[in-house]
Amino acid sequence: MKKLVAFDLDGTLAESKQPLQEAMQQALTDLLGVAHVAVISGGDWPQFEKQVASRLPEAADRSKLWLMPTTGTKLYTFNDGAWSAVFAELFDDATKAKILTEFDAALVATGFVPEQTWGERIEDRGSQITFSALGQQAPLDAKEHWDPDFAKRKIIQADLRKRLPGLSINMGGATSIDITREGVDKAYGIKKLRDASGIPLDEMMFIGDAIFPGGNDYPAKELGLDTVRVRDPKETVAVIEGIVACLK
Ligand SMILES: [Mg+2]
Incomplete structure (x- = not known):
């Protein structure tokens, strides 16, 4: 039951x-x-x-x-x-700074640049940093078409996992990747x-x-x-x- x-x-x-x-x-x-x-x-x-x-x-x-x-x-x-x-x-400040730096590096390394974005792409949620590929204010329609099979984010995720050992990196909603403390x-x-x-x-x-x-x-x-x-x-x-x- x-x-x-x-x-x-x-x-x-x-x-x-x-x-x-x-x-x-x-x-x-x-x-x-x-x-x-x-x-x-x-x-x-x-x-x-x-x-x-x-x-x-x-x-x-x-x-x-x-x-x-x-x-x-x-x-x-x-x-x-x-x-x-x-x-x-909550994350400490040093960890937070490292995540933001490595996120930028990962996006450059994977060559991932969307044609258009809406609002901030990185959001600090205290205990979690979230990357929204098209930006926080992206319209639903654009988000649904961007990565429906998770293919794009799998590439970014794999790169980030190498850059940020000891942190947990997972795909979230329609366009997002969530980074949290290990475990x-x-x-x-x-x-x-x-x-x-x-x-x-x-x-x-x-x-x-x-x-x-x-x-x-x-x-x-x-x-x-x-x-x-x-x-x-x-x-x-x-x-x-x-x-x-x-x-x-
Ligand atoms: Mg979901």
Whole structure:
């Protein structure tokens, strides 16, 4: 019997950086009626608030919701009518500076220069540095067409892994690469969640769109969790409905 269902965010619960759609809001509300729900994603808290926390209907039981920005290096829970951080682990300044330098070097070395970008391409999220190939404000349409098969990012990822030994480098949403401390990936986040919630791993399951080697959801599978790989949020809604029917 599963007690907690954990989800990736972008490409799984919502389109990249978009708010939860109405069908998803309802599905999650129903799921919170029968299980704990966690969301673990590379995005930082403001993104979680915009896409998830502020979109939930009044009826949703927020006391069973565990929000884990920046790949689980931060945990937010809902207490006394407000969201607050339970913990947040941050990079030190020297590590941060090295990541930014090596990112530039990797892009030059791989010859990767997109024709157009929208906004900043590197985002410092405290415990995670995220590279968005087309920029933070790139339109969804451009992002979806840029690297649908992850081919471009695999090249950048391979180069970066050589330059930044000891750091964890994984492909995230539609165009992003996330860099975290060594050992920080969704498996790390899930173990932190197990410790904070007291719910054992075999009573959890994980649903994501990047459950394949190199994908940022894959560590959840390697950790031994039961996983469901989905194509898009529409498929996720159908999977949630099935789980709710089972757990009811
Ligand atoms: Mg995803």
